[in-house]
Amino acid sequence: MSGRDLRLFITNHRSEDLEKLAFRMKDGLGSTRYKPVDYHQLRVFTEAKKLLSANIEIKIQKTVQAAKMTKEQTYIKQHRQVWCLEQKRLMKAEQRADLELLQFLEHGTNSQFLSEMMEYELNLEEDRKSFKAGTVDPIVQLKNDLQHRLSEVHHNALQNRSDCDLILEQVEFVKEQQNDIIEKLKCEIQAAEESISVTGTEELLSSLEVIPRDLEQIPKQVLLLHCPYPDLKASLLNEFQTFGNKYKFRLQNINERLKALDSCCGWSELDHFIFHTTIDQYPHDLKNRRTMYMDMLQRLLPHKSKQELNDHERSWDWYRFTVEQQKSLVQGWIRDKKDLHLKAVATLDEACMAYEEEIALKNDRRRQQEICAELKDKLEHWRAQQEEMARLEAGIADRKQAEEEEKQKKENLKSIQKRSLEKEKIKQYYTEKQMMRNEMEKRDQQRLEELKKSMAEQAKKDRERVQFRQCLHQQRVKEKEVQALQLQQEEEERQSRLNILRNQVAVVAEFDPVRMMSDTEASKARLGIGADEEFVLQRPLFNLHTYSENQIVSDPRVRIEQALREAGLHNTFYAKEVLSNICPPRPPRRDMESTVFQT
Template structure:
């Protein structure tokens, strides 16, 4: 880009120089006309309506008067022819400069194309080597399954056959072209400093040989194209074309309803129907979006041929060219468009841009297809996870309901069994009550006698127990008093320890306050010491100033009078004041200003109309002044 802009700038400078020479020519023509006007009458090319009467009077009075002299048309014709020839020479120079600028620009563009190809060629070679290595590794990893498996051995034989055929093709088609190229380079090196008319017969033979090689290469290319078409037709017939197409070109046929949802035994049919309806609505929504994108994609075929009648080979060449000129290449857009115009001279720039827009739109639709497909998969996975979770929850709820029903039934059975047992128990209780009443009557007498004996015995036991209880309460009271006395002693010890700790904390705080106060006093003392030292230093300096002070006697006449130097200067000024200019100039001269290259470059950029562009700023920032500025004149400020 920089070299192209430099060549363009040089071309502009040459144009301006040509315009300046043309202006100089017109000025010289005018001056020559003025010089010839001393001997000839002036020729006025302007026409005025008021001059008609003056011309009429001149024609009536006649042209032979002493005021008008006859014009020398031959001399004027010779001057016009000389100026016209000079202008033709200048025009030829301008055309040569334009051709040179065009050739420079063309060579710069070709050099940039070669740089792009030099970067692309190693990448293609590496890709070819990687593909070949992968193919060899794949063939080496293949092993026959049995002795009857002859397909592997035939594949090896076919590989050797293809290798021999490729080597034969290289020797027959590629090697002669390289030999012819080397021979032509050798011949050009020999005749570089010689005339082309030395051996005309040899050059005719070389041209015939080149034409023969071109025809041979055209035949080989046509044969390869026919073989490629045959292979493509064979692939189509075998049905292998689907393995070479991108997955984004076809509409993704995904399962609308997963088998996990269909095969799941859901105890609630309505819930299962709602989940199936959700899957169907999701599939219908995404299929509608994919169908709309597919319809947009079907408007242009696989090679965008509906714009300008592009064939598949031209589209592939166009696509490979776009891949070569990536965004990291400087001025990649202009270089890519230039290469496309060179590859497709029959296509206009508008057609190329239109085809590029169609290709970008098709790629955008393919990306949208991939994005929609990924969204469909993600949403379907999320919906499947939610559906499975809901079905699992429904199964758990149904199991809990079944368990609750079984528990209720079991409780009912238990209640009926208990009711039967209760009735049998009541009957038994009634029978037992009758028997017990009879037995109670018999035992009542015995009980009364026994009760008397027990009352006496209980009275003795109660007296003993009361004594034991009294002894127990006395022990409990004594134990409580011991515990209270021990707690009081422990509380007194803790209070004494806490008071001692508080006293120590107060002493520590007071010690820190004293330390801070002492440090503050020391700092103030140091500041006062510094101030005292500064005052002593100023006093010493003032004493030194007083010691070196100048003491002179007052002399008003000498102070107000003229000095010897001033009087000598006045004498010299009176002598040369007649030769002094009217005023002094304290600036640069025109020669000094024009000698600065920055001024000349800025003037050229202004004439070219580039003085406000980024290129002009970069050029002017690089140019250095003719004289390096002093160090004390440099500024460290950055604007």
């Protein structure tokens, strides 16, 4: 509908006109302003307008589709141009690599290595021929045989259906064999690629060690150069150490940042390889470079969304920026150390010359002091310049990092705006969770009351048990007192018996030279004189409380140990294991267990 038709279609409506028209219709008067409506004509008019709008919509869709096709063709054309340039570059690189290989082979610096490579190539050629004879040639022969059979079928009708089924079975069997071979080849290819990737990773890790080993050390020339002023040389050495520590600290920060980052930025190696190789194909001076490689990445990585590609691009840029910052820092370290080395050597040379002048002209000591002060001023001025340069570099790096953080904050704000839509769901979740917590708290209260009740009952039982144990303890104390009294009485009886024995063996012998010269009872006992006399057993001095023979023999541990000893196995590991696993016939009391070695 055009603007003119729209103005004709829109009418001015007033409530006063409607009331006047209602009054006129009630009074039976006609209206010269409003005419009777021709609905057929209006229906035809609306159908024509609908058809016209449908045609316009179809034209718009065709135009949009044509624009999409044109845009797609334009992108493909630009991609094709980039591909052609990349193909030329790769062909030149291949030619360069072939030329370098030919030059290496022509020089022949390592004949043993070349001979091994030639032997390896011959072995590969023999393996290729044997593989072709074992897999490819039978397939070609089967194909020719099938073509010959098909030609015979076209000329002569197939009489036997079983021959056809047999041929199909053979073909299916060959297909299965080929599939198995292809799967094995794929596994071998994957293993080879993994070994190559491991080698590449080791080379990459070795290449990442961009710090020369002698960079942190003081140059030998500076250490070996003679300096007549120990303070000056000490300050130079201190300057080298502070210089190295400063760069080492900054490099450690960058290395920690690199360790926190992933070289693949969270993607798989294949996806990351496709990502950075695709980006590298497009030169930096190309117009709409980012649009082009993002379009190609969406084609090559359809399982990755545009947001994921943007995030990965940002992470990859940050990783490359960190690596470049590390390289630039190491290069600056090398450059500044070289400058410091040259200036230190020049300073030491100047110091030596000044010292020689001091020896030659002893009276010119004031000049020597001025030279030393000038040298120190130069060194401090150079140190200030180095510190200012380091501060400027750190400020540049901090500003870049602040820009990256600002970008990250903007993205976080966008994500917060997206999450605001989910607050209602979160509130509902929290209400449900609160209800569950209330129910759980109610169950916990019930359980707590039950536990309190059971603990009160247990405390009552424990008090009764303690009272019972106190009674037992008092009873045992009384028994021990009775036993102590009994032991005291027995001790008194024993002392009385000992006194009687002492009185019996007291010395009452008189001087008897005959008895003195005669044999003693011990010598008579050795000679067997008086052996038939009756031996009178006296009462034992102590009462023994121990196990009886039946109790000892009834213990299974004693019997098993005796059986092992008789068999000659009591010192073996088997005997130790058996005896350690046998329980006593009566388990020990729990209150007699030792808790010394328990933790």
